[in-house]
Amino acid sequence: MTLRARIVVERPAFRLDLDLTVGRGEVVTLLGPNGAGKTTALRALAGLTPLTEGSIELDGVRIDREPAERRPVGVVFQDYLLFPHLSALDNVAFGPRCRGRSKAEARLLARELLDRMGLAEFASVRPRRLSGGQAQRVALARALAVEPRLLLLDEPLAALDAHTRLEIRSELRRRLSGFDGATVLVTHDPLDAMVLADRLVVIENGAVVQEGTPTEIARRPRTDYVARLVGLNLYRGEGDGDRVRVGDLAFAAEEHVTGPAFVAFAPRAVALYRARPDGSPRNLWEGRIDGVERHGDNVRVHVEGPVPVAADVTPAAVAELDLTPGRPIWVSVKAAETHAYPA
Ligand SMILES: Nc1ncnc2c1ncn2[C@@H]1O[C@H](COP(=O)(O)OP(=O)(O)OP(=O)(O)O)[C@@H](O)[C@H]1O
Numbered sequence: 522m523t524l525r526a527r528i529v530v531e532r533p534a535f536r537l538d539l540d541l542t543v544g545r546g547e548v549v550t551l552l553g554p555n556g557a558g559k560t561t562a563l564r565a566l567a568g569l570t571p572l573t574e575g576s577i578e579l580d581g582v583r584i585d586r587e588p589a590e591r592r593p594v595g596v597v598f599q600d601y602l603l604f605p606h607l608s609a610l611d612n613v614a615f616g617p618r619c620r621g622r623s624k625a626e627a628r629l630l631a632r633e634l635l636d637r638m639g640l641a642e643f644a645s646v647r648p649r650r651l652s653g654g655q656a657q658r659v660a661l662a663r664a665l666a667v668e669p670r671l672l673l674l675d676e677p678l679a680a681l682d683a684h685t686r687l688e689i690r691s692e693l694r695r696r697l698s699g700f701d702g703a704t705v706l707v708t709h710d711p712l713d714a715m716v717l718a719d720r721l722v723v724i725e726n727g728a729v730v731q732e733g734t735p736t737e738i739a740r741r742p743r744t745d746y747v748a749r750l751v752g753l754n755l756y757r758g759e760g761d762g763d764r765v766r767v768g769d770l771a772f773a774a775e776e777h778v779t780g781p782a783f784v785a786f787a788p789r790a791v792a793l794y795r796a797r798p799d800g801s802p803r804n805l806w807e808g809r810i811d812g813v814e815r816h817g818d819n820v821r822v823h824v825e826g827p828v829p830v831a832a833d834v835t836p837a838a839v840a841e842l843d844l845t846p847g848r849p850i851w852v853s854v855k856a857a858e859t860h861a862y863p864a
Pocket residue numbers: 532534535553554555556557558559560561562709
């Protein structure tokens with residue numbers, strides 16, 4: 522493990538108590554409602570908030586007694602906090618300079634990083650002339666410039682508009698997968714969490730309530746918050762432009778994707794049938810009822826099969842469908858309600 526931490530921060534009306542381990546190259550997302558303690562945890566890892574108790578080890582070495590600027594940690598803040606009066610290049614070169622690199626070395630390193638982020642031609646541009654996505658890449662380059670072994674990102678997509686967000690989300694995932702240290706990311710957006718994380722750690726009121734891969738968490742929520750949060754079926758597969766293959770299934774979706782792809786749809790987009798439906802709707806397969814539970818005014822049906830799926834049906838439909846666990850059932854999802862995007 523690269524990062525091994527026990528983070529305890531006490532405040533008059535709040536206590537954060539968190540065990541966190543993150544492996545090499547792993548992206549762990551801290552997910553939780555407002556006030557859960559996510560930012561506090563991140564700030565404690567960065568050395569910006571003191572620990573009340575606990576310790577933080579990176580590659581077996583304790584870093585929690587080191588001041589922030591001595592820790593091998595890179596941080597991307599929510600609004601990036603780029604220095605407005607410095608060019609993109611100097612923003613990125615700032616960290617290495619502070620850590621004792623010569624001006625020429627720091628600028629060389631910064632230039633390489635900006636190149637890697639596809640920002641070579643923006644090196645001399647000041648932050649206010651960058652788009653949200655570009656500013657985020659500069660902030661990521663700046664965090665990586667100190668050659669961190671731990672990368673921390675606080676709501677890295679929050680400053681972007683909804684349209685840019687989709688694209689930047691996939692791009693950020695690719696960039697994070699190229700980093701071989703440990704990454705801890707904080708968000709309260711479930712889709713960001715699902716897409717960006719190898720593993721989710723859900724925190725509520727300063728404590729971990731659930732931990733696992735996005736699929737595990739989505740399949741078996743343990744708290745109302747998590748259940749509401751993951752109101753999505755989500756799979757990872759391979760797109761051929763027309764369909765996205767997930768195991769034995771090939772999903773037709775609204776969007777066309779080639780290469781590694783996610784497929785997502787809401788449980789309310791899923792229709793269930795006792796017998797194979799007439800015609801040949803796309804995205805159709807046979808499964809077996811795994812479980813049934815109340816979900817707001819509806820009933821959530823879990824179906825096992827080639828992929829596990831959650832379907833929301835009305836109480837009236839429940840009677841018609843005979844939802845006994847183990848019973849075979851046909852599942853279909855409209856392509857128009859199925860979303861695909863690059864993984
Ligand atoms: N500087 C501070 N002094 C005192 N209390 C604070 C301070 N910062 C945060 N808190 C409190 O600590 C708790 C955890 O806050 P924190 O910002 O870590 O939550 P969060 O999960 O990041 O929430 P959000 O998603 O709203 O950013 C909250 O009750 C908050 O009011």
